[in-house]
Amino acid sequence: MSLKLTAVVGAGTMGSGIAHVLALSGYRVQLCDINYTILDKAINAISKNIDRQIKKNLIDEKEKNEALKRISTIDKIDKIDSATEIIIEAVVENYDIKINIYKQLTNILKSDAIIATNTSSISITALAPKDRAANFIGMHFMNPVPVMKLVEVVRGYETSDETAKNVIDLAKNLGKIPVEVNDYPGFISNRVLIPMINEAIFALYEGVATAQNIDSIMKLGMNHPMGPLELADFIGLDVCLSIMEVLYEGYNDSKYRPCPLLKKMVAAGKLGRKSGVGFYKYE
Numbered sequence: 001m002s003l004k005l006t007a008v009v010g011a012g013t014m015g016s017g018i019a020h021v022l023a024l025s026g027y028r029v030q031l032c033d034i035n036y037t038i039l040d041k042a043i044n045a046i047s048k049n050i051d052r053q054i055k056k057n058l059i060d061e062k063e064k065n066e067a068l069k070r071i072s073t074i075d076k077i078d079k080i081d082s083a084t085e086i087i088i089e090a091v092v093e094n095y096d097i098k099i100n101i102y103k104q105l106t107n108i109l110k111s112d113a114i115i116a117t118n119t120s121s122i123s124i125t126a127l128a129p130k131d132r133a134a135n136f137i138g139m140h141f142m143n144p145v146p147v148m149k150l151v152e153v154v155r156g157y158e159t160s161d162e163t164a165k166n167v168i169d170l171a172k173n174l175g176k177i178p179v180e181v182n183d184y185p186g187f188i189s190n191r192v193l194i195p196m197i198n199e200a201i202f203a204l205y206e207g208v209a210t211a212q213n214i215d216s217i218m219k220l221g222m223n224h225p226m227g228p229l230e231l232a233d234f235i236g237l238d239v240c241l242s243i244m245e246v247l248y249e250g251y252n253d254s255k256y257r258p259c260p261l262l263k264k265m266v267a268a269g270k271l272g273r274k275s276g277v278g279f280y281k282y283e
Helices: 013-024 036-055 061-069 095-106 130-135 161-173 189-205 211-222 228-235 237-251 260-267
Strands: 005-009 028-032 071-074 086-089 114-117 136-141 150-155 177-181
Touching (some): 013 061, 013 136, 114 161, 136 161, 161 177, 189 228, 189 260, 237 260
Parallel strands (some): 005 086, 028 071, 114 136, 150 177
Antiparallel strands (some): 136 150
């Protein structure tokens, strides 16, 4: 299948990043979200992020203009072209919201269209629409999408070989490195990363060290580019909590219990960079 007409549902940080790399790689992209305020903000972010690439001499102004012309914005799922060959869903990490989107998509798309989800932790098998399970797959990009090379490719129980091959080929065409993993909660990236962040929060909660010192130890001693608490702020504490809850429920293992401090900060709206306050304060 030649995947040229694409759509991205969800125009937040991940969705806009995915639309960015698709458009720069020559794909036509329909970027969908609930209103044009969000969509305008996404196009603005894409434009600014492409400007950074221009400053690094990775692309030129002509390529930027051509890429932006390939992106169209729509505020309703039923406006997505029925001829779309692949849709990448990148909405909030919520099972019910995702399932509702897939129900709408199956009424629009042709039978061989691929539905990929950018979920960071929820089971692909559990999310897959029953009549589209062969064409449903996980395509988990890393943040920031234009920079990070990895794409976790996660097959559900019934995902076909053809669907997996098409998504792997697409990832390679985007300049990414696809790595296949099996369908278990958190896959590999977040099964390893988020519990590490949760343990760092426990260390802070128990008074073992300050946030700055915890991060310094992991940066200086483990050569991490960001400390775990700084990274939690970057990801969003609400997202970290959501993933921990998926892991805790999926494995029924107390080692995945979210730290009470994480739960308290999310309840207080201290979500990290997106709210201006998390483990650190931001302008």
